[in-house]
Amino acid sequence: MGNNHDENHAHHITPLETYLKVAGALFALTFLTVIAHHFNNQLGVLAAPIAFLIATVKAVLVMLWFMHLKYDSVMNRVIFGAGFFFLALLLFFSGLDIWTRVAEFSTL
Amino acid sequence: MASAAAHSDKNYLNESSGLWSWLTTLDHKRIGIMYFIAVMFFFLLGGVMALLLRLELYSPGQTIMTADQYNQVMTYHGAIMVFMVIIPGIPAILGNFFLPLHIGAKDVAFPRLNLFSWYCLMAGALLAFSTLFTHKIDTGWTFYTPYSIKTGTSVVTMVIAAFIMGMSSILTGLNFIATVHKLRAPGMTMYRIPLFVWALYSTAILQVLATPVLGITLLLLSVERAFGVGIFDPALGGDPILFQHFFWFYSHPAVYIMILPAMGVVSELITAFSRKVIFGYTAIAYSSLGIAGVSFFVWGHHMFVSGQSTTAGVVFSFLTMLVGVPTAIKMFNWLATMYKGSVLMRSPMLYALGFLFLFAIGGVTGIMLAVVAVDVHFHDTYFVVAHFHYVMVGGTLMAIMGGFYYWFPKMFGKMYSESLARLSFVFIFIGFNVTFFPQFVLGAMGMPRRYFDYIPAYHSLNAISTVGSWLIAIGFLISLYVIVKGLISGEKAPANPWGAKTLEWTVPSPPPHHNFDVEPVITAGPYEYR
Amino acid sequence: MSTDSTHAGHDHHVAHHFRNAEHEYLTSKEGIWLFMVTEILMFGGLFVGYSIFHNIYPEMFAEGAKYLDWKMGFINTLVLIFSSLTMALGIYFLQKNQPKKAVVSLAITILCGAIFMVVKYFEYTHKFHLGIFPGRLLDVAKVGAEHANLGMYFGFYYCMTGLHGIHVLLGMSLITWVLFRTIRGDFNSNYYTAVEGVGIFWHIVDLIWIFLFPLLYLVG
Numbered sequence: 112m113g114n115n116h117d118e119n120h121a122h123h124i125t126p127l128e129t130y131l132k133v134a135g136a137l138f139a140l141t142f143l144t145v146i147a148h149h150f151n152n153q154l155g156v157l158a159a160p161i162a163f164l165i166a167t168v169k170a171v172l173v174m175l176w177f178m179h180l181k182y183d184s185v186m187n188r189v190i191f192g193a194g195f196f197f198l199a200l201l202l203f204f205s206g207l208d209i210w211t212r213v214a215e216f217s218t219l
Numbered sequence: 220m221a222s223a224a225a226h227s228d229k230n231y232l233n234e235s236s237g238l239w240s241w242l243t244t245l246d247h248k249r250i251g252i253m254y255f256i257a258v259m260f261f262f263l264l265g266g267v268m269a270l271l272l273r274l275e276l277y278s279p280g281q282t283i284m285t286a287d288q289y290n291q292v293m294t295y296h297g298a299i300m301v302f303m304v305i306i307p308g309i310p311a312i313l314g315n316f317f318l319p320l321h322i323g324a325k326d327v328a329f330p331r332l333n334l335f336s337w338y339c340l341m342a343g344a345l346l347a348f349s350t351l352f353t354h355k356i357d358t359g360w361t362f363y364t365p366y367s368i369k370t371g372t373s374v375v376t377m378v379i380a381a382f383i384m385g386m387s388s389i390l391t392g393l394n395f396i397a398t399v400h401k402l403r404a405p406g407m408t409m410y411r412i413p414l415f416v417w418a419l420y421s422t423a424i425l426q427v428l429a430t431p432v433l434g435i436t437l438l439l440l441s442v443e444r445a446f447g448v449g450i451f452d453p454a455l456g457g458d459p460i461l462f463q464h465f466f467w468f469y470s471h472p473a474v475y476i477m478i479l480p481a482m483g484v485v486s487e488l489i490t491a492f493s494r495k496v497i498f499g500y501t502a503i504a505y506s507s508l509g510i511a512g513v514s515f516f517v518w519g520h521h522m523f524v525s526g527q528s529t530t531a532g533v534v535f536s537f538l539t540m541l542v543g544v545p546t547a548i549k550m551f552n553w554l555a556t557m558y559k560g561s562v563l564m565r566s567p568m569l570y571a572l573g574f575l576f577l578f579a580i581g582g583v584t585g586i587m588l589a590v591v592a593v594d595v596h597f598h599d600t601y602f603v604v605a606h607f608h609y610v611m612v613g614g615t616l617m618a619i620m621g622g623f624y625y626w627f628p629k630m631f632g633k634m635y636s637e638s639l640a641r642l643s644f645v646f647i648f649i650g651f652n653v654t655f656f657p658q659f660v661l662g663a664m665g666m667p668r669r670y671f672d673y674i675p676a677y678h679s680l681n682a683i684s685t686v687g688s689w690l691i692a693i694g695f696l697i698s699l700y701v702i703v704k705g706l707i708s709g710e711k712a713p714a715n716p717w718g719a720k721t722l723e724w725t726v727p728s729p730p731p732h733h734n735f736d737v738e739p740v741i742t743a744g745p746y747e748y749r
Numbered sequence: 750m751s752t753d754s755t756h757a758g759h760d761h762h763v764a765h766h767f768r769n770a771e772h773e774y775l776t777s778k779e780g781i782w783l784f785m786v787t788e789i790l791m792f793g794g795l796f797v798g799y800s801i802f803h804n805i806y807p808e809m810f811a812e813g814a815k816y817l818d819w820k821m822g823f824i825n826t827l828v829l830i831f832s833s834l835t836m837a838l839g840i841y842f843l844q845k846n847q848p849k850k851a852v853v854s855l856a857i858t859i860l861c862g863a864i865f866m867v868v869k870y871f872e873y874t875h876k877f878h879l880g881i882f883p884g885r886l887l888d889v890a891k892v893g894a895e896h897a898n899l900g901m902y903f904g905f906y907y908c909m910t911g912l913h914g915i916h917v918l919l920g921m922s923l924i925t926w927v928l929f930r931t932i933r934g935d936f937n938s939n940y941y942t943a944v945e946g947v948g949i950f951w952h953i954v955d956l957i958w959i960f961l962f963p964l965l966y967l968v969g
Contacts, residue, residue, distance in 0.1 A: 122774075124844045125837075134834040141826050141962075148819065148967045162963035169959045177837045178952045179945075184775070186400065187782045194789035197428050200515055202797045205464040208519065208531035209801060325766035328776050393783040401776040402766065431787040435794030439908070447885030448904025450798055455885075456898040461801065465794060733765065 123182040133176045140169050230632065230729040245330035246732060250337055251316030252630070257341065258304055258312060265299035266695065268292050273654070273688040276681050279673055289671035290357035297360030298377070302384045303344055305615050306473060309480035310426075311340070311391055313622050314419045316630060318395060320723035320730065321413045323404025323739040328397035336390035343384035350376050359669065361470070364451040364462040368443050375444055378437040385430045385437075385469075388476070392426025395419055404722075406741035410504075413721045413745040414490075414497065417504040418483025421511040425472040425479070429515070433469035436462065460525050467518035475514040477611060478578075479507055481618030482549055485571050488621050489553050491719040492568035493560030496746045499552035506545035513541050523591050524598045532591050539589035546582055550575070565717070566640035570621025573648045577613025581606060584659070599669070602662025605655045613651055620647070620698065627702070628716045632729040633709030635701050643697035650690025657684045721745050761940040774942050781946040785953055792912065792957050799905050799964060812895055813902030814968060816881060821872050822966035825865050826958060832861030833955040836924070836948050839931075843941040848931055851944075855928040858951065862921040869914055876903075883907040909961055916954045923947045 144165050151158045175181040180188055231248045241249060271292055275282045284292065315333065319326055327333050350356055350373040358367045358374060367374050399420045403412065412420075440462070442448055449455025451462040490497040497503065519527055519535030553575060562568065584606040588594050597603060628634055657680040662668075666677050673681065715724040722739060723730070767773040803810045839854035880888030887900035927944045930936060936944055 122844065125841065127838075127841060130834060130837050130841065134830060137830045137833075138827065141823070141830065144963055144967065145819070145823055148963075151967075159968045162967055163960075166960050166963050170956050173833060173952050173956050173959070177833050177955075178949050183778070183782075187779060190779070190782045190786055191789070193428060194786040194793070197515060198790060198793035198797065201432065201464075201468050201794070202800060204468075204516075204519065204531065204535075205461060205797060205801060207534065208460070208464065208522075208527045209458065209805075211528040211530035212526075213528075319766075326764075328766075329780055330764070330766075332780075389787055393780060393787075396783055397776055397780045400779060401772070427783055427787060428790065431790035432794050435791045438912075439794075439798070442883070442904065442908055446883040446904060446907075447900070448883055448908070449885075449898055449901040450802065450904060455901065456806065457802075457901065461798070465798075 123179070125176060125179070125182075129176060133172050136172055137169055140165050140172075229731060230727065231732050232632070232729050234732045243334075245326070245334055247315050247319050247327045247330065247333060248630075248730065248734075250333050251312050251314075253337055254307060254311040254315060254340075257337075257344070258307055261299055261303035261344065265296055265304055266692070268296035268299070270688055270692055272296060273685040275671060276673070277685040278682065279675050279678055281672075284671075286671045287357065290359075290669075291355040293669065294356055294359050295351070298347065298381070300611075301360050301473070301477075302347075302381055303340070305477040305611055306384075306388055307340060307391070308477075308615065308619050309484060309622065310395065310419055310422055310476075311337075313415075313484065313619075313626060314395065314422075314480060315391075317626065317723055318398060318416060318419055319402070320726070320734055321416050321721055321745075322399065322402060322407050323722055323735065323741060324398060324402035325733050325735065326402075327394045328402055329394050332390050333394055336387040336394070339383050339387035339390065343380045343382075343387065346383065347377055347380035350380075361466060362437070362440060363466075364440065364443070364459040365453065367440060368452055375441045378441055382434050382437050385433050388426050389430045392423035392430075395423035396427065399423075404735075404739050404741055408741075410501070411741055411744050414486035414500065414503050414507075415480075415483035417507045418479045418486070421507040422476050422479045424508075425476050425511050425514060429469045429472035429476075432465060433473075436465040436469065439465075460522065460527060463522050463525055463527075464518070467521045468515075471518035471521065472511075472514040474607075474610075475510055477615050479510060481574065481615040482507065484618040484622035484625075485553065485574050486549075487719075487721070488567050488571035488625055489556050490746045490748070491625070491717055491721075492563045492565060492571070493557045494563065494718075494748050495556055495560035496744075496748050497552070498555035498558075499548070500744065500746075502548050503552050506548040509545035509548075510542065513538070513545070517542060520589055520594070523594045536589055536591045536594075540586060542589075543582070543586050550579065550582075566637060566644055567621045567625035567717075569641060569644045569648075570617050570624065573644065574614055574617040574621065577609050577617060577648075577651065581609030581613055585610065597662060599667055600662035601658040601666045601668055604668045605658035605662060608655045608658075613655070617647075620644075625717070626723075627705065628712030629723055629728045629730070631706060631709075632712050632727075633705050634712050634716065635705030635709055639697055639701045639704075643694045643701060646690050646694030646697060648694075650687050650692075650694055653687030653690060654684050655687070657681075657687075720747050761935070770940060774940075777942045777946065781949055785949060788916075788950075788953055792909075795905070795909050795912070796960065796964075799909070802901060802905070803968075806896070806898070806901070809896040809899060810902050810968070813899055813906065814966060816876070816879075816892070817906070817966045818872070818875075819966040821868055822962045825868050826962045828861050828865050828868070829955045829958050832858045832865070833952055835861065836951045840941060840944055840948050843931070843936050843944055844938050846938045848934065848936065851936075852928060852931050855924055855931065855944075859921050859924050859928065862917050862924070865917055866914065866921075869910065906965055909965065913954065913957055913961060916957070920947070920951045920954050923950060 354372040356372040356377050449457040451457050517539040520539040523532050661680050712728040714727050763770050763773050835854045835857045839851045842851035880891035883904040884900040927947050
């Protein structure tokens with residue numbers, strides 16, 4: 112049958128301290144976001160990308176350890192990854208249209 | 220088959236009885252039948268509306284309904300046919316019934332979820348019909364902004380109904396993906412599953428990935444109506460074309476949700492009735508995935524004249540033409556399968572051939588419409604109406620009918636009248652062409668779609684088109700008679716009336732509750748003819 | 750065939766169409782992930798809309814962000830991350846056959862969800878008090894908005910946090926459900942599929958908030 116089996120029956124158990132470390136990292140990154148926010152004026156245009164980057168790192172930590180994707184099958188990782196890919200697609204093509212239109216913005 | 224013969228009196232139909240045993244069933248076969256009953260009812264409703272529309276268009280000026288009523292009937296015809304008939308059509312009826320049988324499984328992966336998705340469709344449909352008794356909506360099934368924000372009709376109710384029906388579609392797709400991945404019988408590798416399963420699998424991917432975006436789009440539309448947020452409202456600095464992007468991000472893949480399973484059915488029919496192993500199994504299988512993949516890159520071709528940027532239009536135009544490649548791969552492989560086969564012209568095969576003929580016309584005109592310069596002329600004319608009816612009706616509906624006649628003996632354990640089934644095909648096929656071919660000409664002459672009136676110059680072709688719609692109706696009525704007569708007084712069907720090779724034909728007709736008494740072990744491909 | 754299970758001494762009944770408990774577990778898990786993709790895509794639609802309009806009206810969005818109290822969002826972020834940890838620990842303790850500890854972890858998770866919603870409630874009522882409503886309901890004069898379409902920002906704000914809030918409530922009820930089943934003794938190291946699934950759902954809720962916090966409260 113399927114592509115991803117023969118995994119042995121004992122599921123992987125993440126050690127307690129790994130969970131605590133990941134949580135610690137998440138707290139730290141949250142503080143980092145706020146600290147970066149206070150230097151928004153100095154960071155200028157980089158402020159948004161930096162905030163987004165930190166959020167992405169946090170998201171990856173959650174996905175890999177809390178959601179156990181690190182020890183999950185390739186198929187499940189592909190499935191979850193597909194969601195982000197297709198979102199990027201939606202943004203890309205909608206954006207392609209909007210930012211190549213002859214601009215005629217409302218006065219609002 | 221010795222063990223099967225022993226319990227041949229017990230099958231999924233008589234294994235338990237009473238309405239309650241059906242409404243709470245977890246058996247994929249019974250759920251398939253429940254979908255069949257529901258979808259047949261919706262089809263009847265949508266079909267009657269189509270006849271009314273054609274009757275109104277029989278002659279210029281007001282014939283049987285007012286312009287407002289025309290807009291409403293057109294909206295409900297579209298919404299019913301799209302959300303309640305062709306999207307659930309093949310996957311939910313034939314897919315539910317035959318996917319587990321095809322891969323040697325006892326059921327789909329999540330039987331409760333399967334039943335729940337039937338109830339979702341019913342709830343959504345009831346909610347949609349409830350708007351018939353309040354303010355009938357008149358936006359067309361696409362709910363385009365800004366009109367759908369401004370019109371004083373029950374758009375929100377309808378949109379929530381579509382959301383719930385979308386959930387039904389998502390859950391079916393999710394169920395099918397997990398079933399195909401995990402429940403294949405021993406030896407049933409991905410390259411031994413029938414092509415119908417490949418098609419359902421590709422469809423399921425679309426259902427899971429595209430439908431959620433429709434969900435959020437419809438929610439945003441409701442919010443827009445309630446609070447005037449302005450995301451889709453140009454008066455508030457929003458962008459109505461963004462609505463179209465979001466909408467078609469779902470609805471273009473949805474077009475392939477409609478046609479891919481039909482292609483799967485046709486693959487089964489052609490190989491079974493050509494008595495020959497399918498030509499290019501891998502090519503057909505991958506072209507299903509290919510069509511599913513490409514479908515996410517082409518939605519902008521619905522928006523060439525919407526105000527979308529020319530750059531985006533050109534990109535979408537180019538990408539759209541790519542769809543022709545996997546589609547043509549399928550077409551040529553089907554033809555090659557028939558070549559030097561012992562083609563048996565039974566009614567399911569007639570429908571399959573009808574599909575090839577009509578879908579070729581629908582497909583080729585699709586490529587024409589993909590060209591921006593051509594589309595600017597044809598957009599919103601009857602040319603487009605004719606094109607998508609050739610694909611949706613000529614393609615999907617033909618395949619549903621063919622598949623239904625093919626699997627009828629298995630589903631109900633009865634045979635039907637072959638001669639009447641052929642007669643029904645003749646009426647549907649001829650009627651279809653009489654109805655929709657003139658619409659290509661009308662479109663080329665510039666007749667706009669969605670209008671309830673037209674100039675006298677278009678009269679004769681419209682009259683022909685309306686007469687054609689009556690022929691289609693007669694064809695479907697004959698089919699209804701064939702089904703009812705077969706159910707009541709059909710001869711008992713053998714396990715394998717067509718001499719086909721896929722797994723569902725190895726079990727008795729109708730199949731027992733658990734499908735297979737002994738789990739099958741697969742050692743060869745699905746089409747071992749010659 | 751497969752009504753009995755390969756695992757000794759557990760009382761979970763494997764559905765008839767699966768070969769064994771492991772087969773059922775892996776299949777259910779894939780189903781859960783497929784469902785999570787639909788969640789991501791649904792929320793994602795809002796994020797795409799947000800990115801596009803943020804790009805078109807950066808000043809308006811910056812003005813909107815000023816009306817939000819980042820401290821509230823900050824506290825809520827910490828609460829949710831902590832609840833994610835306790836959710837993961839709940840599964841960990843079940844894997845270790847320590848149901849009592851699992852029950853405590855799950856209860857804390859629910860509590861965190863409740864705290865999150867209470868903070869949200871105060872945020873919302875405070876905004877209503879100031880006349881900050883979504884879309885055309887926004888009281889431009891009372892708020893003293895510089896941009897006439899500030900309502901759009903708050904349209905996004907209420908849609909995103911509102912849909913997220915619904916998911917928090919949904920997640921809390923799901924966790925309550927597995928909490929009761931844990932107390933009843935349904936789960937152990939051999940069978941805890943439902944808890945795993947609910948856990949993944951709860952982490953998705955956390956995941957979305959991780960992005961909502963900087964996007965709504967901080968970027969401006």
